[in-house]
Amino acid sequence: MRFFNASARLRIPRGVSTLTLYEPTMKLKAWALSDVGNVRTNNEDNFFADADRGVFVVADGVGGRDKGEVASSMVAAAVEEAAPNLRQVAREADPVKSPDHRERMLDLIRRHIQQVNTDIFNEDTSRDNEHGMATTTDLLVVAGSSAYVGHVGDSRVYLIRNGQIYRITEDHTYAEMLRRNQRAEMRRLAEANKKFEHMLTRSMGAKPHVEPDTLFIDVRPGDQFVLCTDGLTDYLSGSEILERSTNMKGQRLVDELVAEAKQRGGRDNITVVVVDVLDEPDTARSLPPQAVDTIRQINFLEQIELFDGLAAVELIKVLRTVYERSYSPGDIILRQGEQSGALYLIVEGEIALTVDGTEVARLHAGQHFGELALFADDHTRSATATCASEALLLVIPADKFEKLTGEDLEIGNKLLRNLVRHAGQHIRMMNARLAAGAHMDTMEMMKRDLGKD
Structure with a gap:
């Protein structure tokens, strides 16, 4: 009978008598x-x-x-x-x-x-x-x-x-x-x-x-x-x-x-x-400092639309891909035009999104950005994300997420459906804004024309 021996997986470099252990x-x-x-x-x-x-x-x-x-x-x-x-x-x-x-x-x-x-x-x-x-x-x-x-x-x-x-x-x-x-x-x-x-x-x-x-x-x-x-x-x-x-x-x-x-x-x-x-x-x-423990992470993900419909045991599977990151005011998380390789979930703080130097949105706790990176290869950021205050984020790297959803297709399908629904809502919102903007432009033109008369 042969048993697996984990020592075959552990290599101590030559010339090093001990490993620094955490x-x-x-x-x-x-x-x-x-x-x-x-x-x-x-x-x-x-x-x-x-x-x-x-x-x-x-x-x-x-x-x-x-x-x-x-x-x-x-x-x-x-x-x-x-x-x-x-x-x-x-x-x-x-x-x-x-x-x-x-x-x-x-x-x-x-x-x-x-x-x-x-x-x-x-x-x-x-x-x-x-x-x-x-x-x-x-x-x-x-x-x-x-x-x-x-x-x-x-x-x-x-x-x-x-x-x-x-x-x-x-x-x-x-x-x-x-x-x-x-x-x-x-x-x-x-x-x-x-x-x-x-x-x-x-x-x-x-x-x-x-x-x-x-x-x-x-x-x-x-x-x-x-x-x-x-x-x-x-x-x-x-x-x-x-x-x-x-x-x-x-x-x-x-x-x-x-x-x-x-x-x-x-x-x-x-x-x-x-x-x-x-x-x-x-x-x-x-203990090392950790602001968001497992249970709080589960409760947090349950409030985010992208993870809607996932049971607690499924969210625990997702947590193996989640990492905690802290940022200070002025820190740039993502730059416009750069490749984005992660989803960012805001636990605390504010994140300003700017396009060509102009702020277009400000995100707060409970919101997220970068979700397309989880499902699209070589996705580039359309905006720069900058910390407007002290911020605590949960980060899900795209490569780790892809590995998880490849192992559990049902979780992957649920998240994909949620992403499509979220994208549809975003498109409808943008269309409404464009329509409102076009209406305002038309009204301004009418006012100018009436003023000429």
């Missing part, structure tokens, strides 16, 4: 429990948890007999082997400020999952008996003030922050796919949900290649992550998990979640990993 102090504690449940005779779930390195995974094997158990154990063993190097790479730079480092880490997780998928597929096809070995995977890597997630299947990762719970992964099931299709007839949708709730659209080992979801979020002191298989979420909702996390801590919380799932039926194996980000006095002081 890592604010962030202490973690973790608790885990896996239970066979009330019906099954064997446990096909597996997990790995290493709070010191900040690496965690849950895997729910499928396939019957020992096949699911073998597949999920291969995931756990591969993550355990890769954990030291996943941590090493994650600590090399600040992913909030460095797009290249963030993408490098997400790509490392993607390739790791794809390699393990290949190993499981090959192990399955090498067997003489019937095939069908597969597993779900949820991989969480926490480093400093950042977290990276790799996700395949219908196990889940939740984030609990400031008394609220957020599901940050999207189930890869036919039922979830139908729910995302808003044109589906509601009656058919309700029937399909029951039939297809556990029919996976993506899993590890079922096919030679798998495309995992990879996500990036910030980490704050007091955060709590819950990784779990569907043996828990079949019986407890997110709000019920939140309620218990408010009243219980540590191993008691994990034990209670598993016990409650068994009390309500326990027809499947149940696995829960809880990760606490400790809120200690030195932690907050060591």
Whole structure:
């Protein structure tokens, strides 16, 4: 059996004894429990948890007999082997400020999952008996003030922050796919949900290649992550998990979640990993400044027309391409005639747009500019964008956005529809202005003509 070794991806330059690592102090504690449940005779779930390195995974094997158990154990063993190097790479730079480092880490997780998928597929096809070995995977890597997630299947990762719970992964099931299709007839949708709730659209080992979801979020002191298989979420909702996390801590919380799932039926194996980000006095002081955390970014994007219709889990996918930038009065963000390679979202401040030196518009918080760069190659700016005050912007580079929408066509289609609608509204507004201007010119000419008489 061959496992992926992340050390092959890490190269330390010759003559350099150590790497300069980026890592604010962030202490973690973790608790885990896996239970066979009330019906099954064997446990096909597996997990790995290493709070010191900040690496965690849950895997729910499928396939019957020992096949699911073998597949999920291969995931756990591969993550355990890769954990030291996943941590090493994650600590090399600040992913909030460095797009290249963030993408490098997400790509490392993607390739790791794809390699393990290949190993499981090959192990399955090498067997003489019937095939069908597969597993779900949820991989969480926490480093400093950042977290990276790799996700395949219908196990889940939740984030609990400031008394609220957020599901940050999207189930890869036919039922979830139908729910995302808003044109589906509601009656058919309700029937399909029951039939297809556990029919996976993506899993590890079922096919030679798998495309995992990879996500990036910030980490704050007091955060709590819950990784779990569907043996828990079949019986407890997110709000019920939140309620218990408010009243219980540590191993008691994990034990209670598993016990409650068994009390309500326990027809499947149940696995829960809880990760606490400790809120200690030195932690907050060591964190890098970040004005807009993950939850505020989600709330902000929800208010922008371009992202209309995207669910929270879809917006979290978009956030892996979002970077925070601060500007001072007089700073030029874009120049007229230059190529534009990003969308800019104004969180705070004012941006003046000028054409040939004349101000034509002033944009404020909640507005955006540069959206055509996301969908048009070699797009050049028709105006210069200059900061009229201190400004905080969220920036989405076009190349990172193109990669995301290539991996998730549904998100790309939604954004394209929104862009077309926004462009249509802009064209109608400009036509109205031109018509009003033409009317004013006509009135001025009539006044001049009447004056001559």
